Structures are given as structure tokens and as C-alpha cells.
Amino acid sequence: xxxxxxxxxxxxxxxxxxxxxxxxxxxxxxxxxxxxxxxxxxxxxxxxxxxxxxxxxxxxxxxxxxxxxxxxxxxxxxxxxxxxxxxxxxxxxxxxxxxxxxxxxxxxxxxxxxxxxxxxxxxxxxxxxxxxxxxxxxxxxxxxxxxxxxxxxxxxxxxxxxxxxxxxxxxxxxxxxxxxxxxxxxxxxxxxxxxxxxxxxxxxxxxxxxxxxxxxxxxxxxxxxxxxxxxxxxxxxxxxxxxxxxxxxxxxxxxxxxxxxxxxxxxxxxxxxxxxxxxxxxxxxxxxxxxxxxxxxxxxxxxxx
Amino acid sequence: xxxxxxxxxxxxxxxxxxxxxxxxxxxxxxxxxxxxxxxxxxxxxxxxxxxxxxxxxxxxxxxxxxxxxxxxxxxxxxxxxxxxxxxxxxxxxxxxxxxxxxxxxxxxxxxxxxxxxxxxxxxxxxxxxxxxxxxxxxxxxxxxxxxxxxxxxxxxxxxxxxxxxxxxxxxxxxxxxxxxxxxxxxxxxxxxxxxxxxxxxxxxxxxxxxxxxxxxxxxxxxxxxxxxxxxxxxxxxxxxxxxxxxxxxxxxxxxxxxxxxxxxxxxxxxxxxxxxxxxxxxxxxxxxxxxxxxxxxxxxxxxxxxxxxxxxxxxxxx
Numbered sequence: 001x002x003x004x005x006x007x008x009x010x011x012x013x014x015x016x017x018x019x020x021x022x023x024x025x026x027x028x029x030x031x032x033x034x035x036x037x038x039x040x041x042x043x044x045x046x047x048x049x050x051x052x053x054x055x056x057x058x059x060x061x062x063x064x065x066x067x068x069x070x071x072x073x074x075x076x077x078x079x080x081x082x083x084x085x086x087x088x089x090x091x092x093x094x095x096x097x098x099x100x101x102x103x104x105x106x107x108x109x110x111x112x113x114x115x116x117x118x119x120x121x122x123x124x125x126x127x128x129x130x131x132x133x134x135x136x137x138x139x140x141x142x143x144x145x146x147x148x149x150x151x152x153x154x155x156x157x158x159x160x161x162x163x164x165x166x167x168x169x170x171x172x173x174x175x176x177x178x179x180x181x182x183x184x185x186x187x188x189x190x191x192x193x194x195x196x197x198x199x200x201x202x203x204x205x206x207x208x209x210x211x212x213x214x215x216x217x218x219x220x221x222x223x224x225x226x227x228x229x230x231x232x233x234x235x236x237x238x239x240x241x242x243x244x245x246x247x248x249x250x251x252x253x254x255x256x257x258x259x260x261x262x263x264x265x266x267x268x269x270x271x272x273x274x275x276x277x278x279x280x281x282x283x284x285x286x287x288x289x290x291x292x293x294x295x296x297x298x299x300x301x302x303x304x305x
Numbered sequence: 306x307x308x309x310x311x312x313x314x315x316x317x318x319x320x321x322x323x324x325x326x327x328x329x330x331x332x333x334x335x336x337x338x339x340x341x342x343x344x345x346x347x348x349x350x351x352x353x354x355x356x357x358x359x360x361x362x363x364x365x366x367x368x369x370x371x372x373x374x375x376x377x378x379x380x381x382x383x384x385x386x387x388x389x390x391x392x393x394x395x396x397x398x399x400x401x402x403x404x405x406x407x408x409x410x411x412x413x414x415x416x417x418x419x420x421x422x423x424x425x426x427x428x429x430x431x432x433x434x435x436x437x438x439x440x441x442x443x444x445x446x447x448x449x450x451x452x453x454x455x456x457x458x459x460x461x462x463x464x465x466x467x468x469x470x471x472x473x474x475x476x477x478x479x480x481x482x483x484x485x486x487x488x489x490x491x492x493x494x495x496x497x498x499x500x501x502x503x504x505x506x507x508x509x510x511x512x513x514x515x516x517x518x519x520x521x522x523x524x525x526x527x528x529x530x531x532x533x534x535x536x537x538x539x540x541x542x543x544x545x546x547x548x549x550x551x552x553x554x555x556x557x558x559x560x561x562x563x564x565x566x567x568x569x570x571x572x573x574x575x576x577x578x579x580x581x582x583x584x585x586x587x588x589x590x591x592x593x594x595x596x597x598x599x600x601x602x603x604x605x606x607x608x609x610x611x612x613x614x615x616x617x618x619x620x621x622x623x
Contacts, residue, residue, distance in 0.1 A: 052336065109400070298607045
């Protein structure tokens with residue numbers, strides 16, 4: 001935490017506490033998303049702030065009784081500092097994205113977003129999140145709300161064909177514009193994550209869920225495991241979009257705009273498809289098995305075969 | 306560090322409280338700081354603090370004073386203060402829930418600023434079972450220029466890998482399908498363009514003054530990021546059962562015919578260049594039957610894949 005970040009918080013902390021005399025340390029820390037010790041430290045600083053130079057000093061008064069805080073004599077900072085353009089833009093985009101995702105589940109958010117946009121001067125034609133609304137969303141949302149099991153047809157990245165699954169739905173994740181459902185997959189007897197754009201034929205069953213959601217769920221994106229195979233691809237400049245589709249461990253830039261990239265994957269089959277899509281812009285340098293897979297697929301598809 | 310934090314808060318208070326601009330000497334007297342024996346090092350410390358405050362968004366203005374050669378500093382209260390927003394308790398709750406659902410990365414403090422003087426939240430029964438991640442930090446590099454309507458220049462890598470310098474009027478930032486775009490007027494091309502933020506190389510630099518342009522009233526950001534409309538073509542595909550689902554999800558429908566025991570599906574609205582990658586990715590489960598031009602392009606793409614992997618289209622027999 002740099003001194004300037006502390007200052008940004010302190011300049012907001014003063015008006016926040018002026019508005020809420022007697023707030024507890026815990027609720028203050030909660031509102032600022034920091035540990036109570038950080039607030040305690042800020043208050044220690046603020047006790048020495050104000051206008052020290054004017055005839056013996058005109059400092060803020062910070063009183064801490066038990067865990068309740070009162071700040072007074074700090075009227076100079078009665079209102080918060082305006083958010084910076086970057087802060088304002090992030091906030092607007094974030095709440096807008098959530099409003100899109102929740103639709104009518106949280107109607108007050110729509111009107112709140114409009115008011116926030118107006119207050120920070122960022123209308124919709126300056127910053128917007130365009131969410132795809134997957135067809136299957138409504139049905140699954142209904143199942144989530146009512147605690148009912150769903151049946152869906154799903155083709156994972158590593159699957160040859162769609163498989164019918166029965167799932168106790170737990171939560172939606174919308175990660176960078178992609179919708180995921182997390183839930184308990186009765187076929188495998190474990191938690192699974194489903195990308196909604198790979199799901200079809202969703203049916204809400206007349207069965208209540210039997211596996212309740214755990215208190216916290218990990219984010220849905222693939223995190224490479226240490227024993228997943230490592231892949232090295234050589235990309236030309238025109239195939240650099242592949243990098244954007246992966247979580248890459250290492251990139252070695254080439255003078256001609258190409259790159260050598262290294263990453264791990266649990267679905268080599270999907271990587272082979274990406275290499276085919278690059279139409280010669282990507283070469284598998286290792287492992288050999290993946291190289292052979294690519295050659296086998298390309299040969300099988302070539303009209304001379 | 307603690308001393309610095311206190312110094313920056315006190316400097317802010319001193320600059321806010323004054324009606325007339327304060328000279329450096331005034332500031333030393335009011336704050337009790339910067340009084341180093343070496344005048345120059347005190348002055349340098351003040352300059353650094355002033356720059357730090359500006360980075361936080363504290364609008365420190367510098368004015369020439371009528372008398373003497375010195376300059377004066379102050380913060381105009383109405384430019385500093387965030388005006389109250391008239392939010393209901395339900396709206397406060399909704400905003401807090403929204404930031405909570407996104408994990409609050411980089412937005413928590415901004416929300417607290419907004420809600421500093423707002424009513425307390427209304428109780429909420431259940432948080433919706435949704436988590437949202439949008440990685441809005443990608444917009445930081447262009448945020449200020451977009452909000453203040455200042456022109457930008459940057460180095461941009463196109464999808465096919467070419468690098469070039471761009472000079473643009475940045476109109477809007479938009480996220481679509483997980484990618485961030487800057488929708489802007491490209492000076493050189495004299496046209497509206499959408500630039501992917503992750504293809505901007507290095508940090509964009511501002512050019513000229515704020516308020517340099519107006520956002521067109523008829524700006525349609527959604528169509529700007531979806532790219533130029535293409536005249537789609539119809540493609541006939543022989544499809545394996547394993548790939549049928551993928552083709553149907555693109556709108557493919559069965560023509561009633563079969564080729565080599567595989568059903569023939571027709572997909573409309575494809576772009577013969579942009580959708581080539583899609584067709585290649587489905588090989589060998591999908592074979593293009595018509596038009597021949599598209600079949601040839603797919604075959605050429607497959608040949609190129611084999612060439613870079615030092616393989617012939619047909620396995621050599623020894």
C-alpha cells in the first residue's frame with residue numbers, strides 16, 4: 001500500500017465518518033474493503049492532520065471509544081474527492097455489466113446505474129458493456145431461483161459430441177463476457193462448470209436439488225495444473241490471436257512480429273483445433289504427440305487423402 | 306511513509322481552505338512542511354507531493370500572481386468535491402451488491418466515494434447467485450482521454466500482425482464477448498474504427514488539449530465493434546455426427562441429402578475469409594462441398610498446416 005493510496009482512502013474516510021458519527025471500526029473497514037487495522041492506522045494519521053500551522057494548530061479531532069469512531073473539526077473535508085476518470089469509468093462499466101447480467105432480478109440497480117452515470121458524467125455512448133444474452137440463461141435462472149435440477153446437452157472442449165448431463169445448479173459466473181453455470185453434475189458425482197454457449201436443450205426438471213451449493217466456489221476459468229502437459233507453439237504475426245485465447249506462461253517475441261509461446265493445457269485436442277484454424281500460422285514445436293495429432297487431423301481432412 | 310500521508314492530507318486541506326492562491330512560502334507556513342534548511346530540496350519535495358495529489362485526482366491549479374514573480378497554488382472546492390447523488394437505500398444496496406458480485410477489484414474506493422454521503426443500504430434478503438468478472442482495469446490507459454475528450458496516439462497491432470501508428474479521437478470504451486474495444490475516429494483513415502485494447506502496444510499518449518472533439522450524436526458503439534457487415538454466402542457441408550451440433554449451432558440445417566453416408570447441412574451468412582478458421586477448426590468432421598472456391602481455400606489452409614509441420618498431404622509409404 002503506497003502512501004498515495006492511503007491518502008486517497010483518508011480523503012474519503014473523513015467525509016464518510018462525518019456522515020456516520022459513531023460508526024464501528026468493523027463496519028468502516030467493511031465499507032472500504034480493507035482490514036480494521038488499516039482504518040485504525042488511517043485514524044492515527046488523521047489525528048495529526050488539519051491545519052497545523054495556524055496559531056497553535058487547527059487539527060481534526062479523532063475519537064475512538066471502544067470500537068466506535070467519531071471524527072470532528074474536519075469540515076474542510078466534508079465532501080469526498082471526485083473519482084478520477086479511470087475510477088469512474090471502471091465503476092460505471094462494472095455496475096453496468098452486473099445490471100446487464102442480473103436483468104430484472106435487481107431492478108434498483110438499473111436506476112442506480114443511470115444516476116451514477118449522470119453524476120460522474122459518463123453516458124452510455126462513452127462506456128458500455130455489451131453482454132450476449134445466452135438463450136439458455138432464462139431457464140437456468142429459473143431453476144436457480146426455484147432450487148430445481150436441470151438437464152442439458154453439453155459438449156465440453158475435450159468432447160467429441162454433446163453428452164446429456166443432469167445438474168444441480170449453484171451459481172452463474174459471467175467472466176469477461178462468457179457465461180458459465182457451476183453446479184453438481186450427477187453423472188460424474190462432482191462439481192462441474194459449464195459454458196452456456198456449449199449447452200443446448202436445457203430442461204428444468206420437476207426435481208429439487210439434492211446437493212446444496214458450498215459457501216464459496218472457485219472461479220470457473222481453467223487454471224493449469226502442474227502436471228498438465230506443456231505445449232510450445234511457434235506463431236507468425238498473423239496467428240497471434242491464439243495467444244489471446246490462452247493463458248500463456250511465456251512469450252518469446254520474434255523480430256518479424258511472430259512469437260514462441262509456452263503454456264500448459266488439459267485439452268490438447270482443443271489446442272490441435274486452434275493450430276488447424278491458424279492455417280499454417282502456428283507450428284507445434286512440442287510435444288511430439290500433439291504435432292502428430294495436428295498432422296493426422298489435417299491429412300484426414302485434406303481432399304487428397 | 307506515514308509522514309508523507311499526513312503531509313499530503315494537510316497540503317490538500319491547506320489548498321482547499323484558501324481563497325487566494327498560496328505561494329510556496331505561504332504553504333510552508335500553513336502546513337509546517339517543506340522547511341528544509343536547503344530551500345531547493347524543500348521545493349522539490351513540494352513539487353513531488355503536488356504531482357502525487359494530481360495523480361489522485363486532486364485538482365491543484367497553478368496561477369501567476371499579480372505581484373512578484375512567484376506562482377500561487379490552490380484547489381477550487383467545486384472542482385474537488387463530488388456532488389451528492391440522490392440515491393434511495395435500495396439503490397445503495399444494489400450498487401454495493403453489484404460491486405460485491407464483481408469482487409470489487411479497483412472499484413471499491415470509487416463506490417465508497419460515491420456513497421460517502423448516501424443513505425445506509427436497505428437490507429437485502431439474498432444476494433443473487435451470480436459472480437461477474439469484467440477486468441475493467443484494461444480501460445485505465447485510455448480512461449482519462451475518453452472522459453476528457455482528448456486525442457490519443459498509440460502503436461497498434463492489427464489482427465494479422467501489422468504494426469502501425471494511429472492518431473484517434475477516442476469516443477467510447479466497450480466490452481463485447483470478453484474483449485475491450487476503443488471506439489474512435491481514426492484521423493488518418495478519416496473513419497470510425499474499433500481498436501482492441503489488448504492490441505495497443507505500450508501506453509497511449511494524449512495529443513493536444515481536452516475537449517478537442519465532440520462525440521457524434523448518432524454514434525452506434527454496438528455496430529462499431531461488430532465490424533463491417535459482410536455479404537454472407539451459403540456453404541454446403543458434409544458433416545460427421547460429432548460435428549453436427551457445432552454446425553447446427555451456427556444455423557446449419559439439413560438439406561435432406563447425404564454424401565458418403567454423411568448428411569449435408571447448409572449454413573447461410575458465412576464470410577468466406579473470416580469464417581475460414583471456423584471451417585478449418587472443424588476438420589475433418591466437416592468437409593466443404595460447395596462453393597468450390599471455399600473448398601479450395603480450406604484445402605490450401607490444411608496444406609499450409611501440413612507444410613509447417615514438415616508433412617505431406619498423403620502419408621508416404623516406405
